[in-house]
Amino acid sequence: PKEPSRPALLHNLDFLQNLPFSACSLLARSLLLFPEREQRLRTAPHRKRKVRDVWCVMSGNYPGNVLQLIQTRGDLTLQIGLGRLYQAFGMVRSTLQKQQSLPVRPIIPLVARMSDQNASGAPPMTVREKSRLDKFKQLLASPNTDLEELRKHSWSGIPREVRPITWRLLSGYLPANKERRELVLKRKRDEYFGFIEQYYHSRTDEHYKDTYRQIHIDIPRTNPLIPLFQQPVVQEVFERILFIWAIRHPASGYVQGINDLVTPFFVVFLSEFVTEDVENFEVAALPLDTRRNIEADSFWCMSKLLDGIQDNYTFAQPGIQNKVKALEELVSRIDEDIHNHFKRYEVEYLQFAFRWMNNLLMRELPLRCTIRLWDTYQAEAEGFSHFHLYVCSAFLIEWRKEILSMVDFQGLLMLLQNLPTIHWGNEEVGLLLAEAYRLKYMFADAPSHYKR
Amino acid sequence: MAGGSVFECKEYLFKVLVIGELGVGKTSIIKRYVHQLFSQHYRATIGVDFALKVINWDSKTLVRLQLWDIAGQERFGNMTRVYYKEAVGAFVVFDVTRGSTFEAVSKWKHDLDSKVKLANGNPIPSVLLANKCDQKKESSNNTALMDNFCKETGFLGWFETSAKDNINVDEAARFLVENILANDKGLPYEESNGDRIKLDQETVAAESKSGCC
Numbered sequence: 001p002k003e004p005s006r007p008a009l010l011h012n013l014d015f016l017q018n019l020p021f022s023a024c025s026l027l028a029r030s031l032l033l034f035p036e037r038e039q040r041l042r043t044a045p046h047r048k049r050k051v052r053d054v055w056c057v058m059s060g061n062y063p064g065n066v067l068q069l070i071q072t073r074g075d076l077t078l079q080i081g082l083g084r085l086y087q088a089f090g091m092v093r094s095t096l097q098k099q100q101s102l103p104v105r106p107i108i109p110l111v112a113r114m115s116d117q118n119a120s121g122a123p124p125m126t127v128r129e130k131s132r133l134d135k136f137k138q139l140l141a142s143p144n145t146d147l148e149e150l151r152k153h154s155w156s157g158i159p160r161e162v163r164p165i166t167w168r169l170l171s172g173y174l175p176a177n178k179e180r181r182e183l184v185l186k187r188k189r190d191e192y193f194g195f196i197e198q199y200y201h202s203r204t205d206e207h208y209k210d211t212y213r214q215i216h217i218d219i220p221r222t223n224p225l226i227p228l229f230q231q232p233v234v235q236e237v238f239e240r241i242l243f244i245w246a247i248r249h250p251a252s253g254y255v256q257g258i259n260d261l262v263t264p265f266f267v268v269f270l271s272e273f274v275t276e277d278v279e280n281f282e283v284a285a286l287p288l289d290t291r292r293n294i295e296a297d298s299f300w301c302m303s304k305l306l307d308g309i310q311d312n313y314t315f316a317q318p319g320i321q322n323k324v325k326a327l328e329e330l331v332s333r334i335d336e337d338i339h340n341h342f343k344r345y346e347v348e349y350l351q352f353a354f355r356w357m358n359n360l361l362m363r364e365l366p367l368r369c370t371i372r373l374w375d376t377y378q379a380e381a382e383g384f385s386h387f388h389l390y391v392c393s394a395f396l397i398e399w400r401k402e403i404l405s406m407v408d409f410q411g412l413l414m415l416l417q418n419l420p421t422i423h424w425g426n427e428e429v430g431l432l433l434a435e436a437y438r439l440k441y442m443f444a445d446a447p448s449h450y451k452r
Numbered sequence: 453m454a455g456g457s458v459f460e461c462k463e464y465l466f467k468v469l470v471i472g473e474l475g476v477g478k479t480s481i482i483k484r485y486v487h488q489l490f491s492q493h494y495r496a497t498i499g500v501d502f503a504l505k506v507i508n509w510d511s512k513t514l515v516r517l518q519l520w521d522i523a524g525q526e527r528f529g530n531m532t533r534v535y536y537k538e539a540v541g542a543f544v545v546f547d548v549t550r551g552s553t554f555e556a557v558s559k560w561k562h563d564l565d566s567k568v569k570l571a572n573g574n575p576i577p578s579v580l581l582a583n584k585c586d587q588k589k590e591s592s593n594n595t596a597l598m599d600n601f602c603k604e605t606g607f608l609g610w611f612e613t614s615a616k617d618n619i620n621v622d623e624a625a626r627f628l629v630e631n632i633l634a635n636d637k638g639l640p641y642e643e644s645n646g647d648r649i650k651l652d653q654e655t656v657a658a659e660s661k662s663g664c665c
Contacts (some may be wrong), residue, residue, distance in 0.1 A: 195521065214525065217475035217496075222492030256474070256496045256525045317527055350534055354499035410518060413502040 013054065021198075024088035027054065031089075054085065058436050129159065136162045145169060145176045157372055157426060164272045166296060167265070170378035171304040189296040195244045203243055211254050215242045222259045223367070226279045229263075233284045233291070238262055243298045245306070252313035257358040261305060265298040308385045312357065320357045323389055324349050326448035327357075330393050330443060338396065338403055345409045352416035356392050360384065364395070365421050365429075372429045387440065394435035453596040453656050465516045466591035466632050467538055471560050473553040476525030480615035485625055490616050497523045500535050506627065516630055526563075541632045542578040543624070546567060548612070549587050561605050572637065577631040579624055580610035609636045624658040 031054065098333035125133070136159060139150050150169060158166045168174035173188070174181055223229040230239075239278035241262055247253035252300050267278055273290055274281045283291065328349045332339040342349070355363050360377075362370050373391070377383030396403075399419060406412045421428070470478045475526045477500065486503045501521040509515045522535055544560050546553040557580065565575045580602055602610050608631050611624040 055454050123548060214474060221493050221495050224491075224495060255527055256523065257498050259496075313527075315527070348534065351502075364497070408518075410502065410504045414504070417502060 021088065022408045024085045028085065028088040028092040043305050059084050090391040094208065125225060133161060135161045136166065138146055139166055140169075141178075142255060143178050145178065147176050154375050156376075157430070158375045160271070163371075163375070167268055167301060167374075167378060171301045173297070173300045173304055185293075185297075188300055189293060192212060192244070192296040192299050194290065195248070196240055199244060199247055200240060202247070208243075208247060211246050212239075212243055214256075215239055215246070215254050215259070218259045223263060226367070228267075228279050228281060228283070230285055234266075237266070237291070237295045237298075240297065241302065244299065245303060249306070249310070250313075252310060255313040255317075255358075257355075258306070258313065260359050262298055262302050262364045263367065264374055265301045266294065267367065268371060269294045269297050305384055308382070317358070319385075320354060323357045323392075326389055327392055327396075330439075331388065333443060334393060334439060335397050335400065338400060341404055342412070345407070345412055347409060347412050347416075351413060352393065353396075355417075356395070357388070361392065363397065366424060369421070369424050369426075369429045372426050373433070376433050387436065390436040390440040390444075391432060393439055394432050395414055397435075459634060462512055462656040463514045463515065463516070464633070464636065466540050466629070467520060468567065468628065468632075469520050469522060469536060469539045469564070470545060471522050471564065472524060472546070472562075472581075473550075473556045474523065476545045476547040476550075476553050476616050478521055478524065478543075478545050481543070481583060481613060481621055482521050484615040484618060486519065488618075490618075496523055496525075496599050497625050498593040499523055505597075505625075509629070509633075515633075517625070517629065532563070533567050536564065537544045539568050540570070540576055540635070541628050542576055542615055543628065544578055544607070545580050545581045545583050546582050548582045549589075554582075558605055560606070565567060565606070575606055577628060577635060578606070579604075579628045579631075580607045581624055582610060582612045584614060584616070585612040585619060588612075 044240070096295060130151070135153055136150075139145055139153070140162060147169065150166065154170060165174070169176065175184055202208050208332060216239060219235045219242075220230070222238065224259060238259065242254055242259060245258070246252075270281070271278050273286060273294075286294075306313070311317075312323075313319070328339075331349075341347075360370075361373065365373070374383075377387065380387045399415070402415060403412065406415050455550060470482060479497055481616060482501075482503050483489050483491070483494065486505045498522065503519040503521065505517040505519060506513040520535060520539070522532065526532070542564055544557055544564070546557050548554075554659055559577065564596065564610065570576055580598075580615055582598070600611050602608070609627060611620045611627070613620045613624060617619060
């Protein structure tokens with residue numbers, strides 16, 4: 001008789017069943033004392049996933065339905081193990097709080113945490129990181145920035161400090177010639193606010209009111225868990241950017257998902273002026289000029305990005321249809337097991353990969369990971385329109401084990417729509433990109449003869 | 453009939469669509485129904501989201517409802533057909549505080565009926581949900597109007613719902629499932645010998661598992 005399917009997470013937590021309470025306390029203690037990032041590094045590779053999963057469950061960072069799976073489908077012994085762990089966590093946390101005057105790390109730090117390199121919590125820079133930063137600074141300071149060289153260095157991640165200017169350069173918004181930069185910025189910023197003056201009032205016109213209403217409904221629910229995006233001044237910035245873009249691009253107009261694409265630019269350009277955590281920053285405190293510059297730059301860089309993927313958003317979204325088909329074709333060549341597994345349980349790629357393409361994986365990854373991902377996308381020729389496909393393939397195969405252990409349609413779809421990446425950081429994105437690069441190298445332009 | 457004890461547990465799997473204009477609360481209704489949760493800020497659904505609700509319908513019946521939460525912004529043209537395929541029931545949702553979302557109900561219903569049908573060619577059972585009723589301004593009594601609208605448009609019925617205050621969500625679901633079950637039992641091929649074949653298959657399936665229910 002076939003066993004009912006168990007989510008992979010439960011396998012990773014199996015060891016809890018035989019863990020005595022003293023060991024639970026030790027685990028809780030180490031997880032609470034060392035922020036998850038350090039914890040990952042200190043853990044042997046084969047145990048990484050287990051510890052991560054424990055941390056995620058304890059901090060409530062698994063999507064609700066996965067937790068529900070544990071409750072409804074987990075074995076009783078596993079539930080007892082988890083119960084013991086919860087208890088240990090509670091006890092250890094309260095002891096730590098009593099012992100130390102410094103606050104213990106909040107228990108849900110990861111939902112909204114955007115950057116691995118917070119100014120406050122950042123570890124000191126390594127020698128390698130320092131020399132990388134110097135290389136960037138040198139390139140940026142030259143009278144004519146060598147964009148090819150800049151791309152090469154950006155591929156493996158841009159240091160936070162120089163990310164805003166590097167993004168402006170790589171997106172083609174800012175000229176390589178240093179002397180011209182200031183002038184171009186001024187002209188483009190004025191141009192954007194010219195659009196606002198000229199068109200923004202038309203949002204109440206009969207012709208545009210539907211577009212505006214859709215944007216207006218979507219803005220409060222863009223990044224709903226991050227306080228930054230609940231501020232009225234920030235929501236107004238997003239509304240203006242999206243409305244102006246929509247009416248200037250009538251072939252697509254506003255399409256749900258585009259709202260997400262403004263976020264990385266806005267956060268990166270804002271980070272130039274923020275030393276503490278961006279996600280809790282009070283934007284209204286910035287001078288008006290600064291806010292206007294961030295808004296205009298976000299608009300133009302988002303426009304540049306969308307220029308390259310516009311057929312994702314025109315009628316019937318042909319770009320996405322093609323990319324989902326291409327993903328299916330690619331996976332069928334790279335990993336037959338996954339492909340056949342989907343066929344067997346009648347999972348269609350469109351059911352999960354539509355969102356991957358439409359939102360450029362932004363819904364599947366924490367924002368800090370998207371920002372890191374976009375370093376590479378902007379460094380890679382056709383990053384957003386083409387390389388993304390290989391990243392999606394690598395991302396899918398990353399969950400191979402979990403996918404193959406799920407043996408019903410519902411389980412598969414719920415897994416694929418709630419992949420547990422909440423604890424991901426630069427390390428994971430780096431590996432994902434390396435794998436995507438490998439796939440691109442092996443499978444691009446080599447269709448049929450690779451087919452097994 | 454043979455194998456009396458086997459009949460004590462019957463399992464169904466139903467695919468149910470939840471459709472309607474953007475921002476009317478489709479996702480909220482599903483989260484309320486499945487997880488007993490409400491939040492003001494779910495992100496906009498992109499493409500389709502899945503949820504599963506398992507109902508112990510009665511002592512003999514287990515119903516698995518596969519809920520397909522379809523994005524409200526219709527941009528994908530005919531491709532939504534992929535999402536509608538093999539659905540056996542639907543909720544069409546509108547927002548009582550925004551008249552335009554009610555005006556779009558007929559469009560969604562028509563879209564639904566043109567893309568999916570029951571095996572016997574009839575439209576799939578659908579229920580209209582007037583959501584966000586907790587925010588309704590005046591308590592105007594338009595029951596007769598709504599009843600009439602449902603009759604004309606081919607809805608089985610309608611409910612005023614609030615995902616926020618948990619009003620009528622379970623009731624509406626129960627009403628739809630009752631109708632889906634009735635349809636399932638009412639299908640001609642199941643009443644005659646088709647029924648018999650199906651039961652025999654179930655017996656085999658049940659025996660091959662470690663135990664049913």
